[in-house]
Amino acid sequence: MAVEYIQPEYEVVRNQERCIVCRVCERQCANQVHEYLKDSNRMVADDSKCVNCHRCVALCPTRALKIVKSPHTFKENTNWSGKAISEIYKQAESGGVLLSSMGNPENYPVYFDKMLLNASQVTNPSIDPLREPMETRVFLGAKPERIERDEKGRIIRSLPPQIQLSMPVMFSAMSYGSISYNAHESLARAAAELGILYNTGEGGLHEDLYKYGKNTIVQVASGRFGVHKDYLESGAAIEIKMGQGAKPGIGGHLPGEKVGMDISRTRMIPEGTDAISPAPHHDIYSIEDLRQLVYSLKEATGYKKPVIVKIAAVHNVAAIASGIARSGADMIAIDGFRGGTGAAPTRIRDHVGLPIELALASVDKRLRDEGIRNRVSIIAGGSIRSSADVVKAIALGADCVYIATAALVALGCHLCRSCHTGKCNWGIATQRPDLVKRLNPNIGFRRLVNLLTAWQHEIKEMMGGMGINSIEALRGNRLMLRGVGLNEKELEILGIKHAGE
Amino acid sequence: MKRVYVNEKWCLGCHLCEYYCAFASTGETDMARALKDIRINPRIRVEECEGISFAVSCRHCPEPLCVKGCITGALRKIDGIITVDRNRCIGCYTCILSCPYGAVSPSEDGAIQKCELCIKTHEGTPRCVLGCPNGAIVFEERGE
Amino acid sequence: MYRNVSGCAISGIISRSGKRFSGERIIESVATMRERSNGLGGGFAAYGIYPEYKDYYAFHIFYNDNAAKKECETFLEEHFDIINLSRIPTRKIPEITDEPLIWRYFVLPLPTKLAASQLDEREYVVRCVFRINTGIDGAYVFSSGKNMGVFKAVGFPEDVGRFYKLEEYEGYCFTAHGRYPTNTPGWWGGAHPFSLLDYTVVHNGEISSYDANRRSIEMYGYKCTLLTDTEVIAYMIDYLHRRIGLTLDEICHVFAAPFWSTIEGKPKQEREELKFLRNVFSSLLITGPFSIIVGFEGGMMALNDRLKLRSMVVGEKDDMVYVASEEAAIRIIQNDLDRVWSPMGGEGVIVTVEGVKN
Numbered sequence A: 001m002a003v004e005y006i007q008p009e010y011e012v013v014r015n016q017e018r019c020i021v022c023r024v025c026e027r028q029c030a031n032q033v034h035e036y037l038k039d040s041n042r043m044v045a046d047d048s049k050c051v052n053c054h055r056c057v058a059l060c061p062t063r064a065l066k067i068v069k070s071p072h073t074f075k076e077n078t079n080w081s082g083k084a085i086s087e088i089y090k091q092a093e094s095g096g097v098l099l100s101s102m103g104n105p106e107n108y109p110v111y112f113d114k115m116l117l118n119a120s121q122v123t124n125p126s127i128d129p130l131r132e133p134m135e136t137r138v139f140l141g142a143k144p145e146r147i148e149r150d151e152k153g154r155i156i157r158s159l160p161p162q163i164q165l166s167m168p169v170m171f172s173a174m175s176y177g178s179i180s181y182n183a184h185e186s187l188a189r190a191a192a193e194l195g196i197l198y199n200t201g202e203g204g205l206h207e208d209l210y211k212y213g214k215n216t217i218v219q220v221a222s223g224r225f226g227v228h229k230d231y232l233e234s235g236a237a238i239e240i241k242m243g244q245g246a247k248p249g250i251g252g253h254l255p256g257e258k259v260g261m262d263i264s265r266t267r268m269i270p271e272g273t274d275a276i277s278p279a280p281h282h283d284i285y286s287i288e289d290l291r292q293l294v295y296s297l298k299e300a301t302g303y304k305k306p307v308i309v310k311i312a313a314v315h316n317v318a319a320i321a322s323g324i325a326r327s328g329a330d331m332i333a334i335d336g337f338r339g340g341t342g343a344a345p346t347r348i349r350d351h352v353g354l355p356i357e358l359a360l361a362s363v364d365k366r367l368r369d370e371g372i373r374n375r376v377s378i379i380a381g382g383s384i385r386s387s388a389d390v391v392k393a394i395a396l397g398a399d400c401v402y403i404a405t406a407a408l409v410a411l412g413c414h415l416c417r418s419c420h421t422g423k424c425n426w427g428i429a430t431q432r433p434d435l436v437k438r439l440n441p442n443i444g445f446r447r448l449v450n451l452l453t454a455w456q457h458e459i460k461e462m463m464g465g466m467g468i469n470s471i472e473a474l475r476g477n478r479l480m481l482r483g484v485g486l487n488e489k490e491l492e493i494l495g496i497k498h499a500g501e
Numbered sequence B: 001m002k003r004v005y006v007n008e009k010w011c012l013g014c015h016l017c018e019y020y021c022a023f024a025s026t027g028e029t030d031m032a033r034a035l036k037d038i039r040i041n042p043r044i045r046v047e048e049c050e051g052i053s054f055a056v057s058c059r060h061c062p063e064p065l066c067v068k069g070c071i072t073g074a075l076r077k078i079d080g081i082i083t084v085d086r087n088r089c090i091g092c093y094t095c096i097l098s099c100p101y102g103a104v105s106p107s108e109d110g111a112i113q114k115c116e117l118c119i120k121t122h123e124g125t126p127r128c129v130l131g132c133p134n135g136a137i138v139f140e141e142r143g144e
Numbered sequence C: 001m002y003r004n005v006s007g008c009a010i011s012g013i014i015s016r017s018g019k020r021f022s023g024e025r026i027i028e029s030v031a032t033m034r035e036r037s038n039g040l041g042g043g044f045a046a047y048g049i050y051p052e053y054k055d056y057y058a059f060h061i062f063y064n065d066n067a068a069k070k071e072c073e074t075f076l077e078e079h080f081d082i083i084n085l086s087r088i089p090t091r092k093i094p095e096i097t098d099e100p101l102i103w104r105y106f107v108l109p110l111p112t113k114l115a116a117s118q119l120d121e122r123e124y125v126v127r128c129v130f131r132i133n134t135g136i137d138g139a140y141v142f143s144s145g146k147n148m149g150v151f152k153a154v155g156f157p158e159d160v161g162r163f164y165k166l167e168e169y170e171g172y173c174f175t176a177h178g179r180y181p182t183n184t185p186g187w188w189g190g191a192h193p194f195s196l197l198d199y200t201v202v203h204n205g206e207i208s209s210y211d212a213n214r215r216s217i218e219m220y221g222y223k224c225t226l227l228t229d230t231e232v233i234a235y236m237i238d239y240l241h242r243r244i245g246l247t248l249d250e251i252c253h254v255f256a257a258p259f260w261s262t263i264e265g266k267p268k269q270e271r272e273e274l275k276f277l278r279n280v281f282s283s284l285l286i287t288g289p290f291s292i293i294v295g296f297e298g299g300m301m302a303l304n305d306r307l308k309l310r311s312m313v314v315g316e317k318d319d320m321v322y323v324a325s326e327e328a329a330i331r332i333i334q335n336d337l338d339r340v341w342s343p344m345g346g347e348g349v350i351v352t353v354e355g356v357k358n
């Protein structure tokens, strides 16, 4: 087409003084931005193809590259931003729904950044995690409301199935298909090493990863891909995915190009076909139906595995969670609107759902008001970015958090948000063998272990500062939080006081 | 003894190892200055064929054919590492012909060059290994 | 509403054989630790003091004025059979001022009301106490157990003891509290001990798990109106002991649970039990420094936090057991001790009176 409506967002800037023409950038960019000009023995770049993933920048041995935002601009207009205009151009050209990936990047408040933690001074000593035990172990699962004793008066220790974690963090669902085998292997091995769980996502479980079953949550989503008895039995817990924070109300779509041999086997669908999971589970149109699925899964696994129900944080999340807590589920996973995805319609990603902080606070409160908080554990996800976010989520009332984007970032993801193209230069959101290879699980799993080990140290330090030496004393301990720059209503929903109060 | 081993499964064919190798021998501190406008002649080479790639460098064989073949004694095995005394090398290239891995090559000044595990230029892990982004070459002890 | 934090002095004395003795001694003990209090609150719990009314709940109530009293008495009449009522005898002393109206009632639930409520008797009493304390402005029930009573006020504990003429009461167990609040409303009801039925708690420390414990216990119908650690701990004891049926020993393992590393080293049966308790009652774990003395019908329990961040000493002489924040507070009333020790962090000391089951 002769008219170029859309101009490149980024410029690839090469310092020719430093470029030694090693052509590493050219080999590493799956978007074919870089090109070697033989005649002049120089490298050139086509900015229009660059997605700003930093692969070339990270591998250039002489640091000759940087990617900058193009100064090219539309006439200033706060209402009609450059983004809004470009999106119209795109749709006028394609006639299609805009697609994007990863979490909501728009400028909504991040409540985690508007909450501050407490520390002890004078009246209550802080505790040094290097000198005193500092415990982060948690158990997830329903707790009994009364105890029974045997004829000798000893407590009968029968409990609904529980999961033990070394720290209150798990890897959230990312399906094999949306991410690569190597990414999955890295997550599985890291979970095993750390004593936590990872989640298969909706694409089934590759047979080579069954050995990490003790550390696996197997997911059952509306597409039911790869779901069979052995699959259900292979994990430590089963998750029913009702929704996902990045795209509430929308199912999944894995394009046929990504469905190669291994994925087709794992998902139990023909090679090359699109894997489409419907928006609802077609056997769940109400809370009673959910109860039936919860119990069928329990029945199928002999009541030995806890069942998690995962929902997207939407407007009446508290009422929904209360329904789930009464449905026999052992845990509720709430996914905030900043949660990531391999592909979602842009409008849905950017305009539907709730921040996890508010959703979590209101669910925890609702379940307590109804006296059923102990019937379920709450797992909060949807953009937990650091150990401070973990601590704040626990203090708001979560038993545990789910991380996914943070885990991918540890594996090299640069949040270029192009997962839906299938050409992830970091070997994560791709199935192209030459790209998948770029993520060596031996390195990947180590990086994940490092990340969470570091977080665990930080969590302990923050807990010690608050004079808390066991994580359960932090759960729901909202007095440890203060808001900054929040209005009355926000403080009320979060159930916290303002800083200075 | 620690050696460089190849995990071709993880080799990306990026050729970074070659550049780090070439850089190591320059003694410079900045790669851009060291290698700008230079056609490199590294001691490690990436072989590529139909999507498979791997880096080849001297194996430091227990029974080194190059050492056996060297007519001047320029090549010697010292502490398990096959090293070259460039002053003694007369450029007959018998070693190049006899190395089954093609790990010996001529240098610009006529004497041969080969991987000496960076012992003459750096301490510790060879530079190619440090520069590999994907763990496709490793420096480890694996027993004989 | 703000949470009150405080550091304090506590003391307790019990006769294992159930021998009754005068309140004089506990006053003497807690007075020794005067620098641990700041005159902003003191109080006592006394057990075995109303033998003539031992089958009746003894309500001690503060009233701001006669209107509150009238309203409360109407409520009491509707729900209870009142056997006896009187002002609690006090002595005018310059150190204690601004006293509210302080009344005592011996009551039993009205059988018809109790039957209609379908609650067990103790739960019925608890609910009525909550209704008065949260529903009737200016009325506050600060003691509601049988054959026991709480006496508390704003002031130094020894003055509070003299004010209430504690030396004229005889009981088999007394506990005392001198308060050093870092923030105080100066309200009589806010002094310690805190009690519900016959459970009383005196506490020294500041617990970091406060809000986790509070939010958890409120789920079971308790309302924490005073925002003090002591109140929460009292409710937690009531919940675990009366409602869930845990033993005091088990409660110690919930409040000051052993570290996982310690649990892992225990024999299987014990390990599994400790693990069960920690898992199931995880929200009732108390962290941060505390030492508490819990009084209950027929006994007394002392417990330290798991790191032992607050001092607590136990002494024994014949059938008497003494617990205090400082050894001096024991020595002043009994210097000739058979045994003195500092219990380890998380190690509960439970003393029961012979012949009383607990």
Ligand code: SF4
Pocket: A012, A028, A029, A030, A031, A032, A033, A034, A049, A050, A051, A052, A053, A054, A055, A056, A057, A067, A425
């Ligand atoms: S897409 Fe990535 S690798 Fe390619 S030029 Fe842009 S930043 Fe570099």
Ligand code: SF4
Pocket: A014, A018, A019, A020, A021, A022, A023, A024, A025, A026, A043, A059, A060, A061, A062, A063, A064, A065
């Ligand atoms: S990787 Fe860097 S040095 Fe190599 S060609 Fe690209 S820009 Fe030049």
Ligand code: SF4
Pocket: A053, A101, A102, A408, A412, A413, A414, A415, A416, A417, A418, A419, A420, A423, A424, A425, A426, A427, A428, A429
């Ligand atoms: S996973 Fe890959 S494609 Fe997706 S955002 Fe991260 S780097 Fe980009």
Ligand code: SF4
Pocket: B010, B011, B012, B013, B014, B015, B016, B017, B018, B046, B053, B054, B055, B131, B132, B133, B134, B135, B136, B137
């Ligand atoms: S640096 Fe590593 S990955 Fe790249 S070509 Fe060399 S051995 Fe292969």
